[in-house]
Amino acid sequence: MSEIVKQKILLVDDEPDILEFLSYNLKKEGFLVQTASNGKDAIKMAIEFLPHLIILDVMMPGMDGIETCEEIKKQPLLKHSLVAFLTARGEDYSQIAGFEAGADDYIAKPIKPKVLVSRARALLKRFNAVAEFASHVDSHLVSIGDLVIDKERYVVTTAGVELSLPKKEFELLLLLASKPDKVFTRDEIYSSVWGDTIIVGDRTIDVHIRKLREKIGQEHIRTIKGVGYKYVD
Structure with missing residues (x-):
């Protein structure tokens, strides 16, 4: 039997009591939940956690929910993540600003746990439909x-x-990158990238590795002495 993949939700609010309350009720329903208390941390956490749904407070100090949503929507890895704003504000302009920033839903607080879970499940059904379509495109x-x-x-x-x-x-x-953490031998790299019939110098791979490290970061490509190289996240 294949393992059931739990749906992931990121909660973002600057009020610890609200985070604890919502997190508890969502975890109780089987969701994987991570939390952040400000917009900057939310963006970093979202990139690492890759949530299916982000429930995001609008009124936060520093980077507010609107700005946070706009930055989240710019991230290629988060383009299919859904964003629902959670706020006590009910003014039309706030909702309009939220939807213009890329939000998928708008949830007014206080909200009852059963209602929150119901809204989350409804949104995640939409995510699944989008993801199924996108899997072919992507x-x-x-x-x-x-x-x-x-x-x-x-x-x-x-x-x-x-x-x-x-x-x-x-x-x-x-x-x-096709197999992170797998060590590719130099022979495998020569064969896959340059082909068995092409003769290249011994330093060719090293030069290309050095150039890649300069562009994507030294930490991502690790040398395994006497063997080859591997990609690490």
């Missing part, structure tokens, strides 16, 4: 952490920044 994408590789456009996006890599650098990165 089959050409490889995503690990904040790295997104578009195999059709030959474009790499990391931390929201789009890079255009030379063909061999792109193919080398795609090979390593």
Whole structure:
């Protein structure tokens, strides 16, 4: 029997009591829940957690919910995540601003736990429908952490920044990222990227690895001495 994948919800509110109350009731219904108390932490947590649904308070100090939602919607890895605003404000302009920022729903608080769970499930049904459709559209994408590789456009996006890599650098990165933490031997890399019939110098892989590290970060490609290389998130 295949393992049931739990749906993930990120709660964002600057009031600890509300976070604790909502988190408790959602976890009790079987959801995986993470929390954040401000917009900046919410964006970082969302990229790491990749929630199916983000329930986001509008009125927060510093970066408010509207700004947070706008930043979340800019992240390639979060483009299918749904956002529901949670707020005590009922003015029309607040709701309009929320929907213009990319919100999918608007929940007024205080809210009863059963109603919250019901709204969350309704939204997540929408996520599942979108994700099922997107799985066909996005089959050409490889995503690990904040790295997104578009195999059709030959474009790499990391931390929201789009890079255009030379063909061999792109193919080398795609090979390593296709199986994170797998160690690819130098022979495997030569065969997959350059082909068995092409003779290249011993330092060719090293040069391409160095250039990739300069562009995507030194920490993502690890050298296994005497063996080869692997991609780590």
